[in-house]
Every structure is written in C-alpha cells, then in structure tokens.
Amino acid sequence: MARYNEILTGRYNRLLQKLLQMKGGPPAPQLASEISPQLSIPDLGVESRFHLGWNSFGFAINTAAGVGTASAAQLRNPPNSKVIGVIHKIQVESSVAQEVDIANLAGALLIDLTSIAGVTSMDQRFVAPPGGSMIIGSSTANATGGNIFERVQLQAGVPYQVIVYENQEIVLPPSSLVRVTESSLNQGLMVTFQWRERVLEDSELT
Numbered sequence: 001m002a003r004y005n006e007i008l009t010g011r012y013n014r015l016l017q018k019l020l021q022m023k024g025g026p027p028a029p030q031l032a033s034e035i036s037p038q039l040s041i042p043d044l045g046v047e048s049r050f051h052l053g054w055n056s057f058g059f060a061i062n063t064a065a066g067v068g069t070a071s072a073a074q075l076r077n078p079p080n081s082k083v084i085g086v087i088h089k090i091q092v093e094s095s096v097a098q099e100v101d102i103a104n105l106a107g108a109l110l111i112d113l114t115s116i117a118g119v120t121s122m123d124q125r126f127v128a129p130p131g132g133s134m135i136i137g138s139s140t141a142n143a144t145g146g147n148i149f150e151r152v153q154l155q156a157g158v159p160y161q162v163i164v165y166e167n168q169e170i171v172l173p174p175s176s177l178v179r180v181t182e183s184s185l186n187q188g189l190m191v192t193f194q195w196r197e198r199v200l201e202d203s204e205l206t
Helices: 010-020 046-052
Strands: 055-063 072-077 083-093 098-105 115-117 135-139 147-154 170-172 176-182 189-199
Touching: 010 046, 046 055, 055 072, 055 135, 072 083, 072 189, 083 098, 083 147, 083 176, 170 176, 176 189
Parallel strands: none
Antiparallel strands: 055 189, 072 135, 072 176, 083 170, 083 189, 098 147, 098 176, 115 135
C-alpha cells in the first residue's frame, strides 16, 4: 500500500543508509504530513556526493597547432544521455598571448569536434561514465559559433581559471555543450575540463 507523501527519489534514502549504516528498508520512505523532527546535517563533503549518485570526471586536452586554423576544445552532453552534468573547472592555457572565447551552443551547432577523447574518472570508486554521457572533443579546423559568455585575454604560458567559485559552475543538461575557441591561427591550446554528472530522476525527464 502506498504511503501518503511517499518519497520516490531513491538516492536520498541510499545516502542515509550508507551514511548511518542503517539496515532494512528505506529510512525515510515518506514526507511528514504536518510537523516532523529534523536532523540538520552539515556539508557532507565531496566524498559523499558518490552516495547521492554523482560521479566526477576530468580530461586535459592539448590541441596541436593547425596551419591557417584556430584550435578549439569542448565538452558535450548528447541529447539522449539522460544525465546532467555540472562543470566545476575549466582551465585554459596557451604558449602565446591571445584572446580565447568560452561559449555555449545548442541546436544545429551541437556537434562533436574532429577528435574525440575518452574521459578519466576522478573517483576511484567509479571506473567509467555511463554510455552516452559526456563527450570530450577537440579540433584545429576553425570551430566557431555559439553564445559567448566569457572572453579572455590570455598571457603566454599563464593558466586561466574560468570558474573561481561555486556560483560560476556551469550546468550541462542533455543537448548542450561548452566550447573553448582560440583567436590566433597556428597555435596550440591547452584546456582542462573537470565535472560531475548523475543520472536524471524520472521527475526531471517529464
């Protein structure tokens, strides 16, 4: 028999069971209808995100210089991935001083770049991302377009952090990507992406 205000999102119950080593059924199967006691739990730390279904990944790209072309790197979430990502680090570096654009793209521009790379798990409890989730790509073929949300004047050999605090983290739902594009031709570009992702809940798919 169903409960009143029954909780159907299982990952919060799993967190309580693992955090408190609870046995048996769900420790919090429903919301209280009127007044309920509460246990205030402080920030559980990055190590507990795994128990809430979040997995962390990263990849560093060093694009080669292309004669007469500008290099680019991107992180893409395909339309049917059923995962949501949150980018918490983008680091950009170039061997020469130049302007770099960071943009988001959608629709007809939502395509992979020429070279596709595998991603690396940043949590040893998880080996690889689920099939169909985030895709890392790079190109030396003048990849352009998108809605530029940050434009940076890089100094030669000096890394630039796009995200400095958590309110600048970038949500990457299905059918979206973030692309870094340089302005100078025939120059390499070094880009690091780090992000976390989880499977979308049923309520988020409707």
